[in-house]
Amino acid sequence: CQSSTAADLTVAANGGLGIYSYQWYSNSSKKTTSGTLIVGATNLTYKPLTLTVGTSYYYCLVTQPNGVGCNATSEIAEVIVVPTPTLTNQPASSTVCEGGIPTVLSVTFTGGVGTPSYQWFSNTANNTTSGTTISGATDSTYNPPKIAVGTIYYYCIISLPLGGCSNLTSSIAQVTINANPLISSKSLTICSGDTFVVVPSSLNGDIVPI
Secondary structure (H helix, E strand, O other), X not given: OOOOOOOOEEOOOOOOOOOOEEEEEEEOOOOOXXXXXXXXXXXXXXXXXXXXXXXXXXXXXXXXXXXXXXXEEOOOEEEEEOOOOEEEXXXXXXXXXXXXXXXXXXXXXXXXXXXXXXXXXXEOOOOOOOOEEOOOOOOOEEOOOOOOOEXXXXXXXXEOOOOOOOOEEOOOEEEEEEOOXXXXXXXXXXXXXXXXXXXXXXXXXXXXXX
């Protein structure tokens, strides 16, 4: 992944005459004839940079100052740097009445490398640090259950096993189940022809959705 730590490239030489000198080269083509000398890369190992997305090729020229003609060129190593993974779709919050069906939660992303793993979490608090793993919720989508009246928070963590890519944590989706509305019996004496207004209130025995 872009800006992650790449694995070291390493060569090992034997034979020839005297000590070995190493020089690493980079190339945009897969060949060992037109590479660019990497300044300072004079050890038997080299750690490729990962700041730029794309494919680069590396090889090492091993020489022996005391052995005229005792040179060797390594095989070519291909290093592919892919964009850092980014979420492109976040789970959406929903509010429904008791017995209703909450919105399906979904996440999508771009970038990264390898097969992603998904894990959804639920929480009674509005954070992504103290959630409880939801058993079996390992897909890019999740159907929240028709919970009892109240609010539950959900989020998803996406893991990418290859390329040193960081995990992605989605935003939080708030799923609220409201009690079905109820207006209790009212009693009021009025004169014929007069109108009256009933204002439901949770303080007076009614159930008023939030």
